[in-house]
Amino acid sequence: MLLGIVFVDFYGVIVKSLGNLYPATQLAFFRNFFAIVPILFLLILTKEISFIFKDITKKFLILCFLRGVSFVLMQIFYYVSIINMSFATATTLTFSSPIFIVILSVLILGERIGIFRWSAIIIGFTGVLIIMGPTTEVFNYYSILPLLAALFWAISNIVLKFIPENFSSTKINFYSINFSYLGSFVILLSTTEYSHIQNHSHWGLMILIGILGGFASILFSYAYRLVSPSTLAPFEYLGIPSSFLLGWVFFSEAPISQLFPGVIGIVLAGLIIIWREKKLSIENDTSKKLH
Numbered sequence: 001m002l003l004g005i006v007f008v009d010f011y012g013v014i015v016k017s018l019g020n021l022y023p024a025t026q027l028a029f030f031r032n033f034f035a036i037v038p039i040l041f042l043l044i045l046t047k048e049i050s051f052i053f054k055d056i057t058k059k060f061l062i063l064c065f066l067r068g069v070s071f072v073l074m075q076i077f078y079y080v081s082i083i084n085m086s087f088a089t090a091t092t093l094t095f096s097s098p099i100f101i102v103i104l105s106v107l108i109l110g111e112r113i114g115i116f117r118w119s120a121i122i123i124g125f126t127g128v129l130i131i132m133g134p135t136t137e138v139f140n141y142y143s144i145l146p147l148l149a150a151l152f153w154a155i156s157n158i159v160l161k162f163i164p165e166n167f168s169s170t171k172i173n174f175y176s177i178n179f180s181y182l183g184s185f186v187i188l189l190s191t192t193e194y195s196h197i198q199n200h201s202h203w204g205l206m207i208l209i210g211i212l213g214g215f216a217s218i219l220f221s222y223a224y225r226l227v228s229p230s231t232l233a234p235f236e237y238l239g240i241p242s243s244f245l246l247g248w249v250f251f252s253e254a255p256i257s258q259l260f261p262g263v264i265g266i267v268l269a270g271l272i273i274i275w276r277e278k279k280l281s282i283e284n285d286t287s288k289k290l291h
Contacts, residue, residue: 007212007213008239011216017205022195022197024076025184028184030207032072032075032181033210035181036177036181038215060164060175064163064172065179068177069180073148073149081149086253090146093128095240100155101158102118116272117276120268120269121269124268127261238267240263
């Protein structure tokens with residue numbers, strides 16, 4: 001989970017670095033095109049490549065299509081925001097996704113969320129706002145885009161819960177990323193925005209965006225299939241320190257001192273969830289033994 005967040009932060013740095021040269025739609029296209037490489041690697045490694053097209057249902061394809069489209073919209077909103085805002089501010093705003101995940105878990109999955117997890121979400125997001133240090137930049141037009149990216153990221157993860165468990169995470173990602181690739185290709189054609197890749201190093205960075213993004217998608221899908229979305233959600237806040245560090249190193253943004261005291265709220269949110277889940281697990285085990 002955390003490794004996936006770090007991968008996303010790193011390819012976000014690359015996107016922002018290339019953002020003045022290439023449109024967000026083009027960056028999204030190459031991200032999805034090259035993301036198929038790690039997926040194919042896993043398919044070969046797990047020997048699933050031989051039956052990747054077997055036992056595919058209409059429901060499975062529809063869900064992968066929804067996940068793929070959500071991915072594309074999330075990417076474009078996120079890319080435009082980090083290109084036009086400070087990296088730290090835009091990335092921090094995307095960490096509102098746990099709030100959307102919890103809300104969608106209640107509305108769509110019918111999960112019952114207690115006061116402890118709601119409190120953890122609120123505390124974590126409060127920490128985000130403290131670190132961000134609200135300024136006029138936070139409330140401009142572009143600030144809406146990372147929030148929309150967070151919403152579509154949440155939707156893509158909720159969709160995973162509707163996919164039957166007999167479909168492997170590798171197969172899910174293979175179809176989802178292919179739909180993302182097709183979706184980003186259609187959007188790129190419709191916008192008629194395309195800039196010639198200037199040199200080999202830029203090609204290398206385009207490939208790296210896809211590789212990092214592909215592995216991140218795999219890691220996230222494994223995590224969200226194995227654990228309740230609302231349980232994982234608060235842990236996404238732990239990726240904020242890495243985004244601030246990268247913004248500080250690569251773009252001279254967000255000095256380390258700004259991490260405090262907001263980081264305390266972020267860590268506290270995670271600790272509350274760990275404590276609560278452990279307590280619930282013990283209570284459930286005790287109840288089973290009694291019955």
